[in-house]
Amino acid sequence: MTELPHRVGTRTATSLVADVLSRVPELTDALVTLIGEQNPGYRRMKVVPPHDLWQSCHDNLTRVLQLVSRAAGEEPDGTDLYDAARATGRQRAQQRMPLDDVLRSFRLGGRLVWEALIHRARAGELADPDELLNLASWVWTVVDDTSAQVAIAYHATERELVRVDEQRRATLWEGLLHGRAKEPAFALQAAQSIGVPVDGPYTVVVLDAETGDNRTGSALECGLAEAGVVSVWQARAGTLVGLLAVADTTVALRVLRADPRVPVGVSMTVPSLADVDVAYRQAVLARNTVPPGRVEVAALADRLPEALLLSAPALAEALIERRLGPLLKVPLAERRLLLDTLNSWLETGGSINQTANAVHCHRNTVINRLRRVETITGLDLADTAAHLELSLALRASWLLPPGPLA
Structure with a gap:
C-alpha cells in the first residue's frame, strides 16, 4: 500500500473533495447505474443484491474521497480508511463474484470520482493545471491502493472458503462411507455438494x-x-x-x-x-x-x-493349520517349491503335464513333489473332496498377515 504524503495539494483541492463528498449519495446512484451498464459480470452473476451494491458503492466512494482529501492536506484522524474496501473484498468473495469484475467496478468508481472533481473545479473556475495534476495523481494512487486492499481481502476470504468447503466435503464423504445416506435429507445434501445423483x-x-x-x-x-x-x-x-x-x-x-x-x-x-x-x-x-x-x-x-x-480370519487360520500345518515346518526353499507345485496342480484340475509347464519342470518332478506333500501332510491328493479346502488354505496363506508361509 502506497504511503500518502501530506500537503501535496492546497486548500482548493481539499475544498473540491469536500464538495464532492457532500454529493456522495448522488454519486452513488450514478456509479450503480454505470456498473449496470458497463460491468456485465454483475448482471450475469446476479449474486450482489441491489441494496448491497448501493451501500458498497456509497461506502467506498466516501473512503476514496477521504483518502484523496488526506493526500491533499487533511490531517489523518486515525480512522481506517480502507475498511470499506476490505469489507467489499470479503463480501464479494463470499458471494463468489469474480475478482476481475469487482476490480472493474472500482476502476469505474475512480473514473467517476475524477470526473466529479473536474466538474466541480470547472464550475468554480478552479482549474489550476498544477493542482489538478496533483489531484489526478492521487485519485488514481488511492484507487490502486484501495483496489489492492479489495484483492487482499478477497483472496484471504477465498482461501478460507476453500478450506471450509473442503472440510464440509470431507465431512459429507465420511457420512456417506459410514451409512448416513440412508437418511434421505443427508443423501440429498451429499449429492448436491459432491455433485452426483441420489x-x-x-x-x-x-x-x-x-x-x-x-x-x-x-x-x-x-x-x-x-x-x-x-x-x-x-x-x-x-x-x-x-x-x-x-x-x-x-x-x-x-x-x-x-x-x-x-x-x-x-x-x-x-x-x-x-x-x-x-x-x-x-x-x-x-x-x-x-x-x-x-x-x-x-x-x-x-x-x-x-x-x-478375510472376513473370517480365525477360520482361515484354522483352515491353514488343518490342511497345510505340517508344511509350515519345512525349510523355506523346499516349502515354496512344494506349495507352488500344489497350487498349480489344483488350478489345472489335477493335470500333471499342465502343472509341469506352469512350474517349469519335468512331469516326474511334479509327481515327486506331490508325493512329498502327501507324505508331509498325510493327505491323499486323490481324494477330490479335500481339494476345495486345500485351495482355500493356499489362498488364505497368501492373504493373512503376517504370511505364515512367506
Missing part, C-alpha cells in the same frame, strides 16, 4: 494414497471421464476413495488396470447413495485380497473366495 447405481474404488502425480483423484476422474465414466474422488488417511456412477464396471476396470501403481479394490455395484457404505466396505475388502508386495486391481466380484477368507 440414485445409482454406484461402484466404490479404494486405492492406496501413494499414487504419484499421475494417479491423483483428478487424474483418475479425467481418465474415467474420457471413457464415459462419471466419478468423484476424496482423499482419506492413507487411501483415495472414488465413487463411480456405473452399473457395469467393465470400462472402469479397463481404465484402472491400464497403469496400476498401487493395489486397488473395486466393489460390486449398489443401487443408491444409501448403500455406498456397503460398497465402501466391499472395496476395502477387495483391496485387501491383493497379496503383499503385488500391484493389482482387484474386483470383489472376482475375489469372493479370498474375501470370505
Whole structure:
C-alpha cells in the first residue's frame, strides 16, 4: 500500500473533495447505474443484491474521497480508511463474484470520482493545471491502493472458503462411507455438494494414497471421464476413495488396470447413495485380497473366495493349520517349491503335464513333489473332496498377515 504524503495539494483541492463528498449519495446512484451498464459480470452473476451494491458503492466512494482529501492536506484522524474496501473484498468473495469484475467496478468508481472533481473545479473556475495534476495523481494512487486492499481481502476470504468447503466435503464423504445416506435429507445434501445423483447405481474404488502425480483423484476422474465414466474422488488417511456412477464396471476396470501403481479394490455395484457404505466396505475388502508386495486391481466380484477368507480370519487360520500345518515346518526353499507345485496342480484340475509347464519342470518332478506333500501332510491328493479346502488354505496363506508361509 502506497504511503500518502501530506500537503501535496492546497486548500482548493481539499475544498473540491469536500464538495464532492457532500454529493456522495448522488454519486452513488450514478456509479450503480454505470456498473449496470458497463460491468456485465454483475448482471450475469446476479449474486450482489441491489441494496448491497448501493451501500458498497456509497461506502467506498466516501473512503476514496477521504483518502484523496488526506493526500491533499487533511490531517489523518486515525480512522481506517480502507475498511470499506476490505469489507467489499470479503463480501464479494463470499458471494463468489469474480475478482476481475469487482476490480472493474472500482476502476469505474475512480473514473467517476475524477470526473466529479473536474466538474466541480470547472464550475468554480478552479482549474489550476498544477493542482489538478496533483489531484489526478492521487485519485488514481488511492484507487490502486484501495483496489489492492479489495484483492487482499478477497483472496484471504477465498482461501478460507476453500478450506471450509473442503472440510464440509470431507465431512459429507465420511457420512456417506459410514451409512448416513440412508437418511434421505443427508443423501440429498451429499449429492448436491459432491455433485452426483441420489440414485445409482454406484461402484466404490479404494486405492492406496501413494499414487504419484499421475494417479491423483483428478487424474483418475479425467481418465474415467474420457471413457464415459462419471466419478468423484476424496482423499482419506492413507487411501483415495472414488465413487463411480456405473452399473457395469467393465470400462472402469479397463481404465484402472491400464497403469496400476498401487493395489486397488473395486466393489460390486449398489443401487443408491444409501448403500455406498456397503460398497465402501466391499472395496476395502477387495483391496485387501491383493497379496503383499503385488500391484493389482482387484474386483470383489472376482475375489469372493479370498474375501470370505478375510472376513473370517480365525477360520482361515484354522483352515491353514488343518490342511497345510505340517508344511509350515519345512525349510523355506523346499516349502515354496512344494506349495507352488500344489497350487498349480489344483488350478489345472489335477493335470500333471499342465502343472509341469506352469512350474517349469519335468512331469516326474511334479509327481515327486506331490508325493512329498502327501507324505508331509498325510493327505491323499486323490481324494477330490479335500481339494476345495486345500485351495482355500493356499489362498488364505497368501492373504493373512503376517504370511505364515512367506
